[in-house]
Amino acid sequence: GENVEQHPSTLSVQEGDSAVIKCTYSDSASNYFPWYKQELGKRPQLIIDIRSNVGEKKDQRIAVTLNKTAKHFSLHITETQPEDSAVYFCAASTYGGFKTIFGAGTRLFVKA
Amino acid sequence: ETGVTQTPRHLVMGMTNKKSLKCEQHLGHNAMYWYKQSAKKPLELMFVYNFKEQTENNSVPSRFSPECPNSSHLFLHLHTLQPEDSALYLCASSQEKGTGELFFGEGSRLTVL
Numbered sequence: 001g002e003n004v005e006q007h008p009s010t011l012s013v014q015e016g017d018s019a020v021i022k023c024t025y026s027d028s029a030s031n032y033f034p035w036y037k038q039e040l041g042k043r044p045q046l047i048i049d050i051r052s053n054v055g056e057k058k059d060q061r062i063a064v065t066l067n068k069t070a071k072h073f074s075l076h077i078t079e080t081q082p083e084d085s086a087v088y089f090c091a092a093s094t095y096g097g098f099k100t101i102f103g104a105g106t107r108l109f110v111k112a
Numbered sequence: 113e114t115g116v117t118q119t120p121r122h123l124v125m126g127m128t129n130k131k132s133l134k135c136e137q138h139l140g141h142n143a144m145y146w147y148k149q150s151a152k153k154p155l156e157l158m159f160v161y162n163f164k165e166q167t168e169n170n171s172v173p174s175r176f177s178p179e180c181p182n183s184s185h186l187f188l189h190l191h192t193l194q195p196e197d198s199a200l201y202l203c204a205s206s207q208e209k210g211t212g213e214l215f216f217g218e219g220s221r222l223t224v225l
Contacts, residue, residue: 032212043116043202043216044155089155093212098143098167100214102155 002027004092006103014111019077021106023090026071030092033066033073034100039086047088048075080110115139118203118217126225127193133220135186135203143206144186145214146178150199161186193224 003026013019025033031052036044050057050064050073057064061080066073077084087107093100116137125131137144146158160168161180175197177189186203200221204214 034213036214043218044214045216046213049213087154091155097212098145098160098162098206099157100212101157105154 002030002092002099002101004090004101004103006090006106008106009104010107010109012109012111013080015080015082017080019080019084019108019110021075021088021090021108022072023074023092023103024070024072025092025101027092027094027101028071029094032093032097033064034091034093035062035064035075036089036091036102037086038089038105044089077108080108082110082112084108085110116203116205116215116217118201118220120220121218122221122223124223124225125190125193127195129193130189130191132190133188133201133203133222135188135217137184137186137203137205137215137217139205139215141205141207141215142183144180144183145204145206146186146188147202147204147216148199149202149219155202159188190222193222195224198222198224 006023034049037047038044050066061078063076087105089105090103091100119134143162148156157170158172159178164180175192179187200219202219203217
């Protein structure tokens, strides 16, 4: 069945450093790849997404890259800040579809 | 009130109890979802409804029974649950065929004794 693998499960960085989270997916029909951030005790919220017709997308300090051939996509956070500390989930789905499959999550710690 | 609202926020129940979780969305969306979040399997899809019709049941045990009376309301009826069902139950909504973004509620923290 569909599966999304996410690594690492925990990531600790110093404030100002970059953080990279990587995901792979199994369903070749997937064409929509969102990333959600969940702060402690809060709901998951979309921070950035990318569609399969685009290789890279950037929004201020966050960027996402997609390699559809290899079925890999990654989240890059530059100049990390303590408020970036949270759990980040990658996901894969078919655009316009209803089944979003999530990765297991990456707990990011940004040390001041 | 805007967004996705879930009640109750916390629920403790025995294995023989019957209880329900409620979700309401004020975003005008037509699709609603139940996700289960636990330490063992974060963000696990349970059910999907589109225009009140169930389109996905991700092999969920029958002790969980969803109900979607209209596009704005979603319920999860619980009966004879097991302690391993203790988790955070998240409701979400999205447009029928829109951006694909899921808008989550704050969740209902369920503890089964």
